[in-house]
Amino acid sequence: MLAEVAITSLRSPDRVPDDPRGVCSGSPGPLWLCAHFPDLSRDVLPLPADRPAAVIETAKGRPLLQATNIWAAGYGLAPGLPLSAAYALCPDLVIAERDPDRERQALERLARCALGFTPWVSLDLAPALLLEVRGSLKLFGGLEVLTSQLMDRLAASGHRAVCAATPSPYASALLARWGREAAVEHVEELRSALGDLPGAALGLDERTHERLLKAGLATLRDLWRLPREGLVRRYGTELLLRLDRAAGLLATPLREFRSPPCFHARFELSSETDRLAYFFPAIEQLLQRLSDFLYERDAGLTRLHLALEHRDRPPTRLKQGSRRPERAAAHFGRLLRERLERLSLPAPVCAVAVSSAALVPWAAVATDLFGQCADEAADWQQLLDQLEARLGPQALKPLVLRADHRPERACGGTAQALAAPSRLAPRPLWLLARPRRVPRGELAVIRPQPERIESGWWDAAGIRRDYHVATDRRGAKLWIYRELERPDRWYLHGLFG
């Protein structure tokens, strides 16, 4: 037996996209932000900052300059120059061998910074980070703000980044690599945004590149103008593949995802017990570890899973949601305790496990529409969480208006859009969930001038009623109606409270 109790919050959709790799139609697809680090190879090496220095890399058996600093550039040294030529130009050049390991480590460190902005970070197109930021835009208040915050953060860890964001990760990388700080929202705009880039940006081999130049195809726009079959025949499929990726027609497979961090911890009890007082401290301890984990990553949690393991039977699992991202152990502890106190366990517990289900970037201060203290609003959400944990997911009901003339359908549901209240005849403050038949004798006074409500012939719940206001013998003001078809039957539908 699996005792599963699910709590879903009224208003907390998970912000983590299920698969940001696929380009989905309809809803806004993923937005990839590429942070390219042009000086990464130089920055990770201990090169002097006050003298000409260069990073060298061995290509085809001979050392070439891979990156230079500003002093070296002053001597006319540029990446791609053979080392012997470089020494001829600048005899006291300080050189260092490129170190891929260090670059990798630095990139991973930067990726950890980037995780504060989105859980989806890829290192596939090094030396760059690719961040899927669509889900974080709202939180940070737009792409511009997010980008500038990200760049500040990366700069603080000592690396200059060039950022570009487009719906295609490959296009973002091309733009960023070429130093274009562009932001493209829609796939259709990609070709015009990338058109000016030289063909070399595609990173094809030297020969193909030269052949393109000889044919007068200098930019990507030139290539996009040509028929596809011809391109494939002349220059091979690889070129077309890259062009399509850049235009967002073909998804770029990013294999090397840094999966969103996930927390899982388990605690085995020294002896089996079904007393909450004995095993709850273990849960609290795990929650504390979870909380540390969240603080470390500057993340919040909107859902966690708790498993109470039993011997010889499947574990009892609980999902605990929270209306807004939380990271304090005490908050989750309170909610879980409320649930567990009312849960009857099928068997003694031998181990407990806590895992994170929906991790989102932490937003420390959320401003309120009413200018109220943000803390208080957050606090109120916590209180609602607590009520929901104890009373069940159905207990908290917002009041919602709906545009329908049928009284019983003018409210309810969970739609957030509020219809404007119509200025009709007075409506009672109380409505009976189900109209109740009242004997005519109970009604003392019935005011004439009924309000006729005839509506809903298009669906199965059509009504044709005459509504009256009446008073009963005890003085209560009632809202009653009778069906046009059965004028002898009176029904009570509301009370003017």
Added chain:
Amino acid sequence: MNADLESLLRTDRRIWRGKGGPKASFPVIASGFAELDRLLPGGGWPYPALIEILAPVWGIGELSLLLPAMRQLNRDGRWLVWIAPPFVPYAPALAGQGLDLRRTLVVDIPDSDTDRWWSMEKLLRHPGAGLVMAWPQRIQPVMLRRLQLAAEEGGTIGVLFHGQHASSTVAALRLALAPTEGGLEVRVLKARGGWAGGAVRLGFG
């Protein structure tokens, strides 16, 4: 009168003065009905406080009595909470009366008195709540005390609607309602810092 006596009279809440005493000065929120404000000590609903409203039957204007205060609290960005109401609070009518439905919450608790008291206490203790209303079946004096304290702590108003005439109460205000022709009679059964026994007739259109 000498100054010590004066300050003692002013500060010690255990000393009760009759009609000759100074006007009670505690925070109130205007009820929206001038006649009622004149009757209530301080000139409005005591705030923060627990209020008991006794009525023989629902549907005589017991909610209309509170509507102006609800509007006021809503405007201040506070929540209106209905705990296990006897009927459905009708959204179109409430919106028509100028309430902010985005700050209105109905807590549906089918049949557990314990849960109702627990929820009410929790909500009253929170400063984000403005008015928390409940319709208890039975009144437990211990609970009243707790709710009164919770309301004072959170700076909120708790309203209990019920039909039972218990002998004593710790609530700051206890009113009895009776329907009249085209309106409502409000009788003060108990009022902190004032006299009981006054009555007023309010007309609702």
